[in-house]
Amino acid sequence: MHDQAKTGLGNDCKKISSAFQGVLSWKWDSRSEAVLAEFAAEKKDDIRAILERFLPIPWDGSNLGKAPDIVRTVNSHLGGLRPGQQLFTSDPKGDAFVFCAWWPWQDGKTISIRIAPFYKILSDSEKAEKIQLLKGWFGI
Numbered sequence: 001m002h003d004q005a006k007t008g009l010g011n012d013c014k015k016i017s018s019a020f021q022g023v024l025s026w027k028w029d030s031r032s033e034a035v036l037a038e039f040a041a042e043k044k045d046d047i048r049a050i051l052e053r054f055l056p057i058p059w060d061g062s063n064l065g066k067a068p069d070i071v072r073t074v075n076s077h078l079g080g081l082r083p084g085q086q087l088f089t090s091d092p093k094g095d096a097f098v099f100c101a102w103w104p105w106q107d108g109k110t111i112s113i114r115i116a117p118f119y120k121i122l123s124d125s126e127k128a129e130k131i132q133l134l135k136g137w138f139g140i
Helices: 003-019 039-052 069-077 124-137
Strands: 027-029 034-040 057-059 088-090 096-104 111-121
Touching: 003 096, 003 111, 003 124, 027 057, 027 111, 034 039, 034 124, 039 096, 039 111, 069 088, 069 096, 111 124
Parallel strands: none
Antiparallel strands: 027 034, 034 111, 057 088, 088 096, 096 111
Protein backbone atom coordinates (compact mmCIF):
# COMPACT_ATOMS: atom_id res chain seq x y z
CA MET A 1 0.00 0.00 0.00
CA HIS A 2 1.37 3.36 -0.96
CA ASP A 3 2.12 5.45 2.14
CA GLN A 4 0.84 8.67 0.54
CA ALA A 5 -2.58 7.05 -0.04
CA LYS A 6 -2.70 6.05 3.64
CA THR A 7 -1.66 9.55 4.76
CA GLY A 8 -4.16 11.24 2.46
CA LEU A 9 -7.02 9.06 3.67
CA GLY A 10 -5.98 9.64 7.26
CA ASN A 11 -6.05 13.37 6.71
CA ASP A 12 -9.45 13.10 5.00
CA CYS A 13 -10.86 11.09 7.91
CA LYS A 14 -9.44 13.52 10.46
CA LYS A 15 -11.04 16.45 8.60
CA ILE A 16 -14.41 14.66 8.49
CA SER A 17 -14.19 13.83 12.18
CA SER A 18 -13.28 17.42 13.02
CA ALA A 19 -16.17 18.81 10.94
CA PHE A 20 -18.63 16.63 12.87
CA GLN A 21 -17.10 17.45 16.30
CA GLY A 22 -19.96 18.29 18.65
CA VAL A 23 -22.51 17.39 15.96
CA LEU A 24 -22.36 13.57 15.90
CA SER A 25 -21.28 10.89 18.34
CA TRP A 26 -19.40 7.96 16.88
CA LYS A 27 -19.34 4.28 17.74
CA TRP A 28 -17.81 1.25 16.06
CA ASP A 29 -19.79 -0.93 13.67
CA SER A 30 -17.86 -4.21 13.50
CA ARG A 31 -20.12 -5.66 10.81
CA SER A 32 -19.23 -2.97 8.25
CA GLU A 33 -15.84 -2.13 9.82
CA ALA A 34 -16.74 1.55 9.87
CA VAL A 35 -17.48 4.31 12.33
CA LEU A 36 -21.21 4.75 12.85
CA ALA A 37 -23.34 7.71 13.87
CA GLU A 38 -27.11 8.00 14.11
CA PHE A 39 -29.06 11.26 14.01
CA ALA A 40 -32.58 12.62 13.75
CA ALA A 41 -33.86 12.91 10.18
CA GLU A 42 -34.57 16.62 10.77
CA LYS A 43 -30.79 17.19 10.77
CA LYS A 44 -30.27 15.50 7.40
CA ASP A 45 -29.66 18.69 5.39
CA ASP A 46 -27.02 19.96 7.83
CA ILE A 47 -25.30 16.57 8.09
CA ARG A 48 -25.38 16.06 4.34
CA ALA A 49 -23.89 19.52 3.69
CA ILE A 50 -20.93 18.71 5.92
CA LEU A 51 -20.53 15.25 4.42
CA GLU A 52 -20.59 16.46 0.81
CA ARG A 53 -17.69 18.85 1.48
CA PHE A 54 -15.44 15.81 1.93
CA LEU A 55 -17.21 13.04 0.02
CA PRO A 56 -18.70 14.82 -2.99
CA ILE A 57 -19.56 11.85 -5.21
CA PRO A 58 -23.04 10.39 -4.53
CA TRP A 59 -24.02 6.89 -5.63
CA ASP A 60 -27.51 5.42 -5.51
CA GLY A 61 -29.64 2.95 -7.43
CA SER A 62 -29.74 5.25 -10.47
CA ASN A 63 -25.99 5.43 -11.09
CA LEU A 64 -24.39 2.57 -9.12
CA GLY A 65 -24.37 0.33 -12.21
CA LYS A 66 -21.97 2.79 -13.86
CA ALA A 67 -19.77 3.12 -10.75
CA PRO A 68 -16.16 1.91 -10.77
CA ASP A 69 -15.70 -1.70 -9.66
CA ILE A 70 -14.20 -0.61 -6.33
CA VAL A 71 -17.38 1.35 -5.45
CA ARG A 72 -19.53 -1.65 -6.35
CA THR A 73 -17.25 -3.78 -4.14
CA VAL A 74 -17.94 -1.44 -1.20
CA ASN A 75 -21.65 -1.60 -1.95
CA SER A 76 -21.50 -5.39 -1.94
CA HIS A 77 -19.50 -5.42 1.31
CA LEU A 78 -22.24 -3.31 2.91
CA GLY A 79 -25.03 -5.60 1.69
CA GLY A 80 -26.21 -3.51 -1.26
CA LEU A 81 -28.18 -0.29 -1.41
CA ARG A 82 -31.87 -0.33 -0.69
CA PRO A 83 -34.27 2.39 -1.87
CA GLY A 84 -33.41 5.71 -0.19
CA GLN A 85 -29.88 4.61 0.71
CA GLN A 86 -26.79 6.20 -0.79
CA LEU A 87 -23.04 5.94 -0.83
CA PHE A 88 -20.88 9.05 -0.83
CA THR A 89 -17.24 8.75 -1.80
CA SER A 90 -14.09 10.68 -2.30
CA ASP A 91 -12.47 10.09 -5.71
CA PRO A 92 -12.50 6.28 -6.19
CA LYS A 93 -9.94 6.27 -9.03
CA GLY A 94 -6.90 5.46 -6.88
CA ASP A 95 -5.99 2.46 -4.76
CA ALA A 96 -8.00 3.75 -1.81
CA PHE A 97 -10.78 6.21 -1.00
CA VAL A 98 -13.17 7.18 1.80
CA PHE A 99 -16.84 6.22 1.70
CA CYS A 100 -19.96 7.00 3.68
CA ALA A 101 -23.05 4.80 3.65
CA TRP A 102 -26.19 6.93 4.20
CA TRP A 103 -29.00 4.77 5.52
CA PRO A 104 -32.40 6.28 6.44
CA TRP A 105 -34.31 4.07 8.84
CA GLN A 106 -37.73 2.70 7.92
CA ASP A 107 -39.38 4.75 10.67
CA GLY A 108 -38.42 7.94 8.81
CA LYS A 109 -37.17 9.50 12.05
CA THR A 110 -33.52 8.41 12.08
CA ILE A 111 -30.61 8.20 9.65
CA SER A 112 -27.38 6.34 10.24
CA ILE A 113 -24.10 6.94 8.47
CA ARG A 114 -21.06 4.69 8.33
CA ILE A 115 -17.70 6.11 7.30
CA ALA A 116 -14.44 4.31 6.55
CA PRO A 117 -11.56 4.25 4.12
CA PHE A 118 -11.59 1.44 1.59
CA TYR A 119 -8.40 -0.04 0.16
CA LYS A 120 -8.09 -2.20 -2.97
CA ILE A 121 -5.21 -4.15 -1.42
CA LEU A 122 -4.83 -4.64 2.31
CA SER A 123 -3.03 -7.35 4.25
CA ASP A 124 -4.49 -8.67 7.51
CA SER A 125 -1.93 -6.74 9.56
CA GLU A 126 -2.61 -3.54 7.59
CA LYS A 127 -6.36 -4.08 8.10
CA ALA A 128 -5.94 -4.32 11.87
CA GLU A 129 -3.77 -1.18 11.81
CA LYS A 130 -6.33 0.65 9.64
CA ILE A 131 -9.14 -0.17 12.04
CA GLN A 132 -7.20 1.14 15.04
CA LEU A 133 -6.27 4.33 13.20
CA LEU A 134 -9.87 4.89 12.07
CA LYS A 135 -11.18 4.45 15.60
CA GLY A 136 -8.58 6.91 16.87
CA TRP A 137 -9.41 9.54 14.25
CA PHE A 138 -13.07 9.42 15.32
CA GLY A 139 -12.41 9.22 19.07
CA ILE A 140 -13.63 5.67 19.61
